[in-house]
Amino acid sequence: MSTTDSAARSSTPTFPWLGLIVLAVAVFLSVTGEMLPTGLLPDMSSDLGVSEPLVGLLVTVFAFTVVLTSAPLTGLTRRLPRHALLVAAIVVLGLANVLTALAPNYGFVVASRVVGGMAHGLFWAIVGAYAGHLVPKEQIGRAVSIALGGGTLAFVFGVPLGTALGHAVGWRLAFGIVAGLTLLSAVLVWRFLPVVHRVEPGANTAAIPAIRDRAVMAVAIVCTVTAITMIGHYVLYTYIAPYFIEVVGTDAAAISPLLFVAGVSGLIGLVVAGAVFGRHPTRGLLIALGVVAVSVSALGAFAGSWIPALVAFIVWSLAFGMLPPLLQTRLLHAASARIRDAASAFYTTAFNVGIGGGALLGAVLYDTLGLAALPWVYAGIVLVAFVVVAVTSGRHRPMGTDAREPHGPQATITS
Numbered sequence: 001m002s003t004t005d006s007a008a009r010s011s012t013p014t015f016p017w018l019g020l021i022v023l024a025v026a027v028f029l030s031v032t033g034e035m036l037p038t039g040l041l042p043d044m045s046s047d048l049g050v051s052e053p054l055v056g057l058l059v060t061v062f063a064f065t066v067v068l069t070s071a072p073l074t075g076l077t078r079r080l081p082r083h084a085l086l087v088a089a090i091v092v093l094g095l096a097n098v099l100t101a102l103a104p105n106y107g108f109v110v111a112s113r114v115v116g117g118m119a120h121g122l123f124w125a126i127v128g129a130y131a132g133h134l135v136p137k138e139q140i141g142r143a144v145s146i147a148l149g150g151g152t153l154a155f156v157f158g159v160p161l162g163t164a165l166g167h168a169v170g171w172r173l174a175f176g177i178v179a180g181l182t183l184l185s186a187v188l189v190w191r192f193l194p195v196v197h198r199v200e201p202g203a204n205t206a207a208i209p210a211i212r213d214r215a216v217m218a219v220a221i222v223c224t225v226t227a228i229t230m231i232g233h234y235v236l237y238t239y240i241a242p243y244f245i246e247v248v249g250t251d252a253a254a255i256s257p258l259l260f261v262a263g264v265s266g267l268i269g270l271v272v273a274g275a276v277f278g279r280h281p282t283r284g285l286l287i288a289l290g291v292v293a294v295s296v297s298a299l300g301a302f303a304g305s306w307i308p309a310l311v312a313f314i315v316w317s318l319a320f321g322m323l324p325p326l327l328q329t330r331l332l333h334a335a336s337a338r339i340r341d342a343a344s345a346f347y348t349t350a351f352n353v354g355i356g357g358g359a360l361l362g363a364v365l366y367d368t369l370g371l372a373a374l375p376w377v378y379a380g381i382v383l384v385a386f387v388v389v390a391v392t393s394g395r396h397r398p399m400g401t402d403a404r405e406p407h408g409p410q411a412t413i414t415s
Helices: 003-011 017-039 041-048 052-076 082-102 106-133 137-169 171-192 205-237 240-248 252-276 281-301 306-334 337-368 371-392
Strands: none
Touching (some): 017 082, 017 106, 017 137, 041 106, 082 171, 106 337, 137 171, 240 252
16 A cells, blocks of 8 residues: 555544434434424323314424524524534423423413424524534535434334323323433533534635625525425325325224334435435435326325335335435535535525425315325426426536535534
8 A cells, every 4th residue: 555545544534423323313302302292192182171283283383483493593693613502402402392391281382392493493404514514525415314314213213102102101201201312412412423613714705705606596496496395295295194094095003004114215215315326416316306206196196006005105205215315415515614504594494394385285285176186286396396406406516616615524623
């Protein structure tokens, strides 16, 4: 081995597995806490003395709090150290779950969810960019997939286990346990996640306006695609249980295993996104969007046949599992390091606009066109996102490729 090769190897930073894993744990617990009311509607409804739809609105309150506060909070905290801010956001998430567990009435629960939503939005505005700062540009896809994998695992294991725990020991204790684990994850993040610094403008200030202009437009496109895609997804996914029961003809008892299979398929999709398309997120995004459009169309076409509908649902779930990490990776490739935190805040806002907007649109279509129309609407919306990505894919060069734009651990990690 030559001296040059040895020097190159020694200068290559070690992939931050431990830091990314503890970050994934925090993501897992944040999503579990966010979605836990969906599995405990009857329990919370009975104990708090309100209807089940009002308990269901707790998820909506959480999501729209994220939409309204993510970008402003990110702007207000832009000068604070990223590591300390991330830990603080996780701590507030844990304390918000404590307040939910101790809530004396429904109004107090709503207030605790608003506090949790604010912390959740800030956390998600930081987490994707943070993972991107830990590694060189060519490893961003891999790092983001690992960090965001906690969110997929939350749907596969966290929410079902939290629901089972709530049924066994009560919803309050379930929230209390999630709260305790979230606070523990804050300690782990503080101890094991490497510290990073955001890149500040340096000597090349004259070049910043042009870089910023290109970055902002590229970020806006990714956020637009994200909102469109999530609106389409939640048009159907919000009502997937009644769709399979009433349109496909599935027994109600099969819904829980069906959703578990969907979660596992999504996890496989996430692994594929990181392992295969980590360095080519746009290509992976086009493939994933195309497969989603085809599979949900097949779900609509074969709604009366259980086996083809099941196969279409599994393929759809796998392809959709690829989309969040690919969208986040494309965002971080497009944004300059200087605006990654702000870009992630707007991405989080776009994602939650999609969740709330898709559920609302689905409810309107449910009452007008009927359940059977939802897959076709979803497919049409996803095709719009596909066209936007295809048309704009070559117009904005990723910021990290600029020789003047520092990136990776060499520019951002402190010991």
